[in-house]
Structure formats: structure tokens, C-alpha cells
Amino acid sequence: MVTGGVMRKYQIEGMMWICSLYENGLNGILADEMGLGKTIQSVSFLAHLYSMGVKGPFMIVAPLSTVTNWQREFARWTPSIETVLYHGSKEERRALREQIGFENKVKHPPSKSFPVIITSFEVAMNDAKKLANLNWKYLIVDEGHRLKNKDCRLLRELKSLNSDNRLLLSGTPLQNNLTELWSLLHFILPDIFQDLATFQTWFDFDEELHAEKGTARIIEEESKNKTVSKLHAILDPFLLRRLKTDVLINLPKKREYILMAPLTESQEKINKSIADKSLDSFLSEQITEFEVTDGNWERQGAVNNKAMSLMNVLMQMRKNCNHPYLFTAPFDSLGNIVVDERLVKSAGKLQLLDRMLTILRKNGHKVLIFSQMTKMLDLLEDYLELRGWPSHRIDGTVNWKDRQSLMDDYNSPTSNSFVFLLSTRSGGLGINLTTADTVIIYDGDFNPQQDLQAMDRCHRIGQTKPVSVFRLITVQSVESKIFERASNKRKLELVAIARKRFKVKNLTEIRQSISSTELVELLKPKVTVK
Structure with a gap:
């Protein structure tokens, strides 16, 4: 039935x-690295079931951006x-249920006419009671790491569905800690992974990675008690993971670089005022108004009232590392931020970016340029207009239909668009931009998997050129600590789901414990600092 x-x-x-x-009779996690075709593997499996006379019903639950x-x-x-795309208004969804035949509780007889239901996380949560009217033969959850929070509503509603079998798809099954991994395992095999406390007593090495000399202690613990190897042995039957470097021989290389940028004088002043909790008075002192030309006035002042709040000092410092205009900026007489060379000169990272893009x-x-802050994307958009460079943009406000149109236009051979601006969270899923060959992470995420998803928007099947990834980090700032923390989380994933240990194996292959040499190699940094 696979003919395409x-x-x-x-x-x-x-x-x-x-x-x-x-x-x-088992459930599992297909954890292939992003861009290896987890979708087609799932589609072909359902086609296999159809060919064997298993007619469903089947349901796929996915992020809205991928349905x-x-x-x-x-x-x-x-x-x-x-x-059938099960989406739309309440009335439209009710009409679909009546058309398909599960508005009321039924045990739907197997039939060739029963379609595969594709829906979003949001609809699955809102319509969980109606979706429970069917006994689902197979439930596939795309981007399954969304179930990492053991107390989240999505996990609770999906567990309430009647499903004979479940499959999670996730290129990033382990993001922050082993508790999140347990949550995924509990969803697919609740009878086996019943108790979180027991799981934590068995495998409690995730915090070691954040501690001083933690790597050495993990290696020592493995040599004594085989803790990592035991975790691998438990996961082995239920988890399959392949990396692009293992299976895509012809895929061009991806190289990652860290570029350090200094704070400008204005950024240093703001940083000091945040540290000594005097930001409010500092911004008040910046308010000035003067005439730039006859009849045209310019005002220097706070960007918005939220900038005056010190509810989150860490966030304020991160904003300052990005650009001081997120706090105080020059406005024209119409209330718009003045876009001129001061925009570039005010921020160390934007000065560096300007040299790079030229x-x-x-x-x-x-x-591709990724930022977590939509206000920063606004400033980057202003900067690109200042330079006269054509660009596209996707953030959380862009609907899924417009996203596809923007991607198609950027990827077109006739497109002259130079830069694609994306918010890290919204632009990291369902986006394919293989015509780009350079990724710039303007500000990194606490969760390293978010940045990895961002990189894989262009480093995937279909890429024909080597890909360069540049992370911009401000020298001697909170960003350095964030990157260190994120790197340690990445090490946890590498240790717990070690490469080359969760592949399809020959029946005669004998599993061996992970060696100290392998552990040391997994824990080595994989980026170049410049």
C-alpha cells in the first residue's frame, strides 16, 4: 500500500x-533524531496493518503546526x-464526529471506510470525552516529549482514551531529567513503569552532571554498579533511536560554533542597575526629549511598563544581553522606535551579527536566525529593513496555513529572501527550510533540545550543503551560565540514551555494558568556542 x-x-x-x-503486544518510543522520517515509518506501519486486515480505528495526535x-x-x-483532519470549530468537529460515526459511544466495526483521524494536542484535550467513544486500535503521539510532565493535562486526557496500542514519536525523548523519561515510559507501559520513586532510586545520576566532578562520579558509579548499563537494558526493548550521522552517509556535516560578544557601555549600565535593583530609577533617568529637525522631536524612554519590573532578575539580564532597546530606546514623534545605526551600535551581539550577515x-x-523573544525578533526585523535585506518571519502569531506559504516561498529557487526569522519554540516544529545552510541562535534556551530542533530545520534529509550553526553568547554574563546548564542537560541525554546502543540489532548480537571510554567520549564538549 506504500506507493508514493x-x-x-x-x-x-x-x-x-x-x-x-x-x-x-508492546508499546514503544520511536526516538530517531529529528529529520530521519519518523512520520513515514509510522505511515508505512499503519499501511501494513491495513494490508493485514486491521482496519482501525487509528488516531494520530500531533502539534497543530504538523497536522x-x-x-x-x-x-x-x-x-x-x-x-480526516479532526480540527475546526466546535460545530465543525461535531459534524465530523457525526459523519465518521462516533458522536455517541460505539464499538466501531472494522471497515475499510474508517479513516485515520489526525488531530492536534489542543483538540485532543478539549474533545477527550468524545474521542473516548471509540476503542482506538492504535494511538500515535507525535512530538511525544510533550508528555514529559507527569501532571500535565495532555498526558491525563490521552491516558483516558481507550487504546490497544500506543507509539510515541520524539527526536528528543530526554530533555531535562530522568523524571521526564519516566513520564513517557509510564504512558506507554503503565503496568511496568508504575512508581516514579522506585525509578528514581534506581537511576539518580542526572543531578551529578550539574555538580563539580560529576562526570568522574558517574564513571565511577558505572564501574561499580553498572547504573547506566542497567538503564540501557531496561529501555532497550521499548526504545529505538538512530542518529543522522549513523544512517545518512551522504548528509552534509553540521558544525557548531560559539561566538562570544561583549556588552556595550549602555548594556553594562543596565546590567549593573539590574544587579543592584535600581533599574527603575535608572530608566527614569534616561527619559529625555529633544528636537532633531525643525518640528521633529525625539524622545528617549522606557520601552514599556513591564521593563520596570524586577519580578524576574534572570529574565531582565537575558533581555539586556540581547539588546538594551528592550528596556529603553529612542522614539519619534509618532511613538515608533527610531531605526538607525544606533540600533546596531547599542548591542554587542547585534554588532557581531551585523558583521556576520554582511x-x-x-x-x-x-x-535562519532564532530568538526566544518576539520583541527581539521585532528589533531584528527592523535591523534587516535598515540594511535592505529581504526576510521572512514565523512566530507564535502565524497560523499553520500561512507558515506553509512562507516556507514554500523561502525555499523556492526564485526566492531572493536572505534571512528567515523564527521564534525558537514556534519555529522548531513542523518547519522544513533546507535551502538555508546557516543557523544563528541569537539567544539559547535552557532546554538544549529546543536549540537542537531549531538547527534541524535545515540540517535534515534534502540538505545538500554543509550546515554551520553559530551560537551568540555574551561574555561574562548570565548567558554563559545558561549555556553551561543546558550543556549538562545535553550530557544527560547522551548518557541515558547513548548513541549506537538503541538501534535495530541482529538476534545474535550480544549486549555489553557501556565502557568508561564510551562514557568519557559521550561527555566531551561537541562545539568550538571562538
Whole structure:
């Protein structure tokens, strides 16, 4: 039933692995690295079930930004399988339920006419009681790490559904700590992973990675009690993970660099006022008004009232590292921020970015710039207009239909767009921008997986050029501490779900404990600092 193309060897192996789980009555986590085609492996598995006479019902729950991509993949690879996008207003969803036949509680008989239901997390939560009217034969949850919080509503509502089998798809199954991993395991195998406290007593090494000499203690603990190896042995039957470097031999390399930027004089003043809790008075002192030309006045003042709050000192310092205009900026007589060279000169990171983009544009590169702050994206958009460089932008305010249009335009061979601005959280899912070959992380996330997802918007199947990733970090600032913390979280993932240890194996292969050499290699830094 898969007629839309030829699957790669590792994708066929992944599909067969899901089949083996199903045949043994087990649930699992397909944890292939982002960009390896977890969607097509899932689609082909459901096609296999259809061909074996298992007609469903099947449901796929995914982020809103990816639901249309699921429909496209079914239409491309298995056009004979009908799908329904269960979305829209309350009235539209009720009409769909009546049309499909589960407005009221039923045990739907297997039928070729029953479509694969594709819906979003939000709709799945809001309509959980109606979705429980069916006994789902197979439930697939895309971006399954959204279930990492053991107390979240999404997890609670999905657990309430009647489903014979469950499959989580996640390129980042471990993000912050082992408790989150337990939450995923509890969802797919609640009878096996019943008690969090017991799991934590078995595997309590995640905090060691944040401690001084923590790496040495983990290696010592492994040599004594095989703690890491025991975790691998427990996960092995239920988790499959392959990396791009393992299976995509022809995929161009990705290199990551850290570029350090200084604080400007104005940033240093703001940083000092935040540290000694005098930001309020400092910003008040900045308010001035003067005439720049005949009849045209300019005012220097606070950007908004929120900037006066010290509820979150850490966030204030992060904002200052990005740009002082997030606190105080020059406004024209109409109340708009004045966009001139002062915008560039006021921030150390923007000065560095300006030099970088000038060279990158001259050499014909296309660039993705990620920031967590939409206000910073506003300033970057102003900066790009100042330089006369064409750009696109996606953040949380852009709906899923417009996102696809923007992506198609940027990826078009005739596009002259140089930069694509994206918010890290909204632009890290369901986005394919392989025409770009450079990623700039303007401000990093506490969760390293968010930044990895951002990088993989262009470093994925379809990329033909080497990809360079540049992280901008302000020297001797809170950003350095954030990056250190995020790096330690990344080490936890590398240790707990070590590469080359969760692949499809030959039956004759004998599992061995992870060695001290392997652990040391996993815990080494993987970036270049400049």
C-alpha cells in the first residue's frame, strides 16, 4: 500500500521494529533524531496493518503546526488510505464526529471506510470525552516529549482514551531529567513503569552532571554498579533511536560554533542597575526629549511598563544581553522606535551579527536566525529593513496555513529572501527550510533540545550543503551560565540514551555494558568556542 516513493533501509527497519512491538503486544518510543522520517515509518506501519486486515480505528495526535504535514505524507505515500483532519470549530468537529460515526459511544466495526483521524494536542484535550467513544486500535503521539510532565493535562486526557496500542514519536525523548523519561515510559507501559520513586532510586545520576566532578562520579558509579548499563537494558526493548550521522552517509556535516560578544557601555549600565535593583530609577533617568529637525522631536524612554519590573532578575539580564532597546530606546514623534545605526551600535551581539550577515550575504548563504523573544525578533526585523535585506518571519502569531506559504516561498529557487526569522519554540516544529545552510541562535534556551530542533530545520534529509550553526553568547554574563546548564542537560541525554546502543540489532548480537571510554567520549564538549 506504500506507493508514493522508496523508503530508506533504516526506515524499513524502523517500520519492522514497530511491527514487532505490535505483534508482541508492546508499546514503544520511536526516538530517531529529528529529520530521519519518523512520520513515514509510522505511515508505512499503519499501511501494513491495513494490508493485514486491521482496519482501525487509528488516531494520530500531533502539534497543530504538523497536522497538515501528516495529511500530506499520507496522501503522498499511501493515497489509498483515507485521512480526516479532526480540527475546526466546535460545530465543525461535531459534524465530523457525526459523519465518521462516533458522536455517541460505539464499538466501531472494522471497515475499510474508517479513516485515520489526525488531530492536534489542543483538540485532543478539549474533545477527550468524545474521542473516548471509540476503542482506538492504535494511538500515535507525535512530538511525544510533550508528555514529559507527569501532571500535565495532555498526558491525563490521552491516558483516558481507550487504546490497544500506543507509539510515541520524539527526536528528543530526554530533555531535562530522568523524571521526564519516566513520564513517557509510564504512558506507554503503565503496568511496568508504575512508581516514579522506585525509578528514581534506581537511576539518580542526572543531578551529578550539574555538580563539580560529576562526570568522574558517574564513571565511577558505572564501574561499580553498572547504573547506566542497567538503564540501557531496561529501555532497550521499548526504545529505538538512530542518529543522522549513523544512517545518512551522504548528509552534509553540521558544525557548531560559539561566538562570544561583549556588552556595550549602555548594556553594562543596565546590567549593573539590574544587579543592584535600581533599574527603575535608572530608566527614569534616561527619559529625555529633544528636537532633531525643525518640528521633529525625539524622545528617549522606557520601552514599556513591564521593563520596570524586577519580578524576574534572570529574565531582565537575558533581555539586556540581547539588546538594551528592550528596556529603553529612542522614539519619534509618532511613538515608533527610531531605526538607525544606533540600533546596531547599542548591542554587542547585534554588532557581531551585523558583521556576520554582511559576509554571509556576500558569499551567497541563506540564514535562519532564532530568538526566544518576539520583541527581539521585532528589533531584528527592523535591523534587516535598515540594511535592505529581504526576510521572512514565523512566530507564535502565524497560523499553520500561512507558515506553509512562507516556507514554500523561502525555499523556492526564485526566492531572493536572505534571512528567515523564527521564534525558537514556534519555529522548531513542523518547519522544513533546507535551502538555508546557516543557523544563528541569537539567544539559547535552557532546554538544549529546543536549540537542537531549531538547527534541524535545515540540517535534515534534502540538505545538500554543509550546515554551520553559530551560537551568540555574551561574555561574562548570565548567558554563559545558561549555556553551561543546558550543556549538562545535553550530557544527560547522551548518557541515558547513548548513541549506537538503541538501534535495530541482529538476534545474535550480544549486549555489553557501556565502557568508561564510551562514557568519557559521550561527555566531551561537541562545539568550538571562538
